[in-house]
Amino acid sequence: MANSPFRVAAASAAPVLLLLLAACSTRGPHPTRETTPMFSAPRVTEHRNGDDLLTAGLGRDGLRAMLAPAFADPERPTSTELRRRALWQNWRGIADLAPGGGYGDLYGSTADVPGREFSALATVPGATHPHRVLAQVPDGFDVGKRCVVVTASSGSRGIYGAIAVAGAWGLPKGCAVAYTDKGAGTDYFDLDADQGARADGTTGPRGDGLAFAAQATAASGVAFKHAHSQDNPEADWGRHVQQAAQFALQSLGEAFPQAAPFTFDNTRVIAVGISNGGGAVLRAAELDGDWLDAVVAGEPNVYVVGEGSRALYDYTTEAALLMPCALLDAALAPLPQPPLAAQATPAWTQHCAALKAAGLVEGDSVAAQASFAHARLRSVGWTDAALRSGALSVGFDLWRAVAATYASAYGRYAAGAHPCGYVFSATNPDGSARVASAAERAAWWSDASGIPPGAGVGLVDATPAGSPPLTSLRCLRGLWSGSHADAQRVRRGIDETRAASPRAGLPVIVVHGLDDGLIPAAFSSAPYVAMAQGAGRDVRYWQVRNAQHFDAFLGLPDYAARYVPLLPYVYAALDRVKAHLDGAAALPASTVVDTTPRGAGKALDATHLALPR
Known part of the structure; x- marks a missing residue:
């Protein structure tokens, strides 16, 4: 039917936007196309003695608790309380922490890692609003074996949205971990109260150092960066990741001034992300400059020019x-x-x-x-x-x-x-819009996922x-x-969001579950890998049977019985690229991983996962 709404629209004649952003330094002679970015609203906090980098002192048992860590004053939580609750929310939104699911036993870590956090706001050229960047620097960082794991939040999550992906792998190994919310995140803005989130997550009025303030408007309800920044942040995902890596190097120089400078010449940088974060690190892989050493992308939301690719x-x-x-x-x-x-x-x-x-x-x-x-x-x-x-x-x-x-x-x-007339707002039981309360507004930064509905904000038709x-x-x-x-x-x-091939010579592993029902591999990873390999790039592809998109929902009994988690394969791919960079092993081959669902009422074990060796 020529007028069917299900006919794929013809590709626009506009050329693909090529993001050309060089690193602040390179491993060989390479022209610098952009100066090192400036960072604003810098903060440094220490996390030790019951308040670590990885779980804010909650540990695996605390992360498993059904109730979120409480605020002493629900209308005025402290930045420390907000951080702890944000970590709790993001761990539970990404990883399967349920008993019997294998996390912390078969794979993954919730180790107590003391250290410091450096955070700031950064803005890519042409954008009107900043993205958040955060560098976690463990006390055990080895200046003799300098390593940074750079990541981007999955979905539209806030700055801790990849803690269970990059933090759980990199921090226990002594690497610094750099994060970006990639221009999305949980800096919601209350249009009725004219208030939003400050750099430390606490709530304040417009003009009081907010991470995001929506354009002044007569509209009511809630605005948030992904939808309302007017920057189309997805077009800049790769540059967000690169700026996070640059911020990590700057932070390491501040943390260890006696060992400075930290540059892309003398510091290993591995990028990893899942879902939208996976798409972001693939976009980073295409940027100019020899600044990345390897990339691991799990279940990436990526769109290319190629057969089978769909936006x-x-x-x-x-x-x-x-x-x-x-x-x-x-x-x-x-x-x-x-x-x-x-x-x-x-x-x-x-x-x-x-x-x-x-x-x-x-x-x-x-x-x-x-x-x-x-x-x-x-x-x-x-x-x-x-x-x-x-x-x-x-x-x-x-x-x-x-x-x-x-x-x-x-x-x-x-x-x-x-x-299409949609608005975002606090809602009544019947779904109609209402004004948000002070307590609801105070919890958005820690509790929201970056896209309503959730955290007391709904989508109103x-x-x-x-x-x-x-x-x-x-x-x-x-x-x-x-x-x-x-x-x-x-x-x-x-x-503007179409991806290109990764830089020549950059090792890339793409990992995707073949049962993914949110970002089907056939529309994303498969055409990306075909495009990249066709261009002669070193991209390996692990296709995991019986894996879907949301590890966190394996806590539901029927999903646990049917599906295996994807995070073990992302961690394994990181292990393999690290071994390759260390000169200890070759990169793994592309493969289809034949897993075995554990079935009803059974605990996950290594035989179910069949991790590539």
Whole structure:
């Protein structure tokens, strides 16, 4: 159908934006294209004696606690309380810490690592808002074997959003770890109170050293960096990572002045990230300059020019429309049990009916409509394995939340100007918008994931009453498939996020679960690897069977029985590139890892993982 909203839009004729940013120093003669960035709002804090770098003194048992660390005064938490709670939230959002899941026994570490944290704000050229950078420097850092692990938060998480990925691997080994929130994060801004997060996470008014203050507007509700900075931060992910690495070198010079300078010439730098963080380190890999030594990207959100590649916004809006209905197809049974499973079937049945009324699926019965939606998704590259694990994203309404946020980011829309009428706000029980409380506002920096809903902030559909079914979802889809001005504006932003090949000679390992239902490997890693290898780059690819996108949700019994965690393979890939850089082993070959799900009620053991050797 020529006018179908599911037809992939033609690629824009605009050229791919090439990000050319050189390191502040190189291992050989290389022209410097940009001076070392300036950092603002610097802070240095010490973390010892019950308040370490990796878990803020909580340890594995404290991270497993079901209740978040409390604030003495909920309306005025201290920066120390906010940091501890942010670490608790981010560990639990990324890793499977449940007993029997293997974390800390088979793989991973929550070791007590004392040291210092250096933090600041940094701004890439052309941006109007800064991103956060943080360098954790352990007391055990070896100035004779200088190493930095640089990372970017997964999803849209705050500055500690990769603690369980890079911190857990690098800090116990004595490496400094550098983080960036890559222009997203949890610096939410209350438009009604005109308040946001300061550099230390505490809440303050506009003009009081805030990490993000939304453009002054008559809009109500909540603004946040990813959606409302008007910078399209994804276009600069690679530069965010590089600035974090530069900040780490500067911080090491301050931490150990007797051993300065620390440069890209004399300090090993390995980049690692998962999900959006994985996409960010791949974007960093393409930048000019011999500043990176190796890259490990787990389940990366990456978009390239190549067969099979699809933009996140394309398949997210497609999934938001079709997947709730498709999951009712008997051919996909049994599904892993999503949240609120009892409510899922009637809600998805109603969604099928709405699709039929809108002319988007065919069939006179729910079964026929579900079969049609399923077939449609299969025809554009979705696998049944990805669809089954995608039930989790449907259950949490994640597709709609991601689509609304990214539409605003790609189109560089200000708060209150969303082309499909969505707003973000504290909400009443019926989903309507309200003014946030002081206690809610105070907890956003530590508790939020970077994309509402969550932490007391919801996504509010402002579609007028009486509008046709699925009006807002169809509007989101139309920003990809349409030809109107807003669609062109959003697609220009998407074009700015295309990735290029990594620098020649840079070792790269890409790790992806073949059951990933949020960022399917067929749309992201597979075409990226094919593109890079076709250009003669040294990229290895580990495809992990029975692994989906969210390790944290392996705490749900049905997911634990079906799926293995991905983090062990990311850590193993880091071990392998370290051995290669040390001259102790060759880089591993590309492989498909045949794992064995542990089954119901069983603890994970090494035989289930089948880690590449």
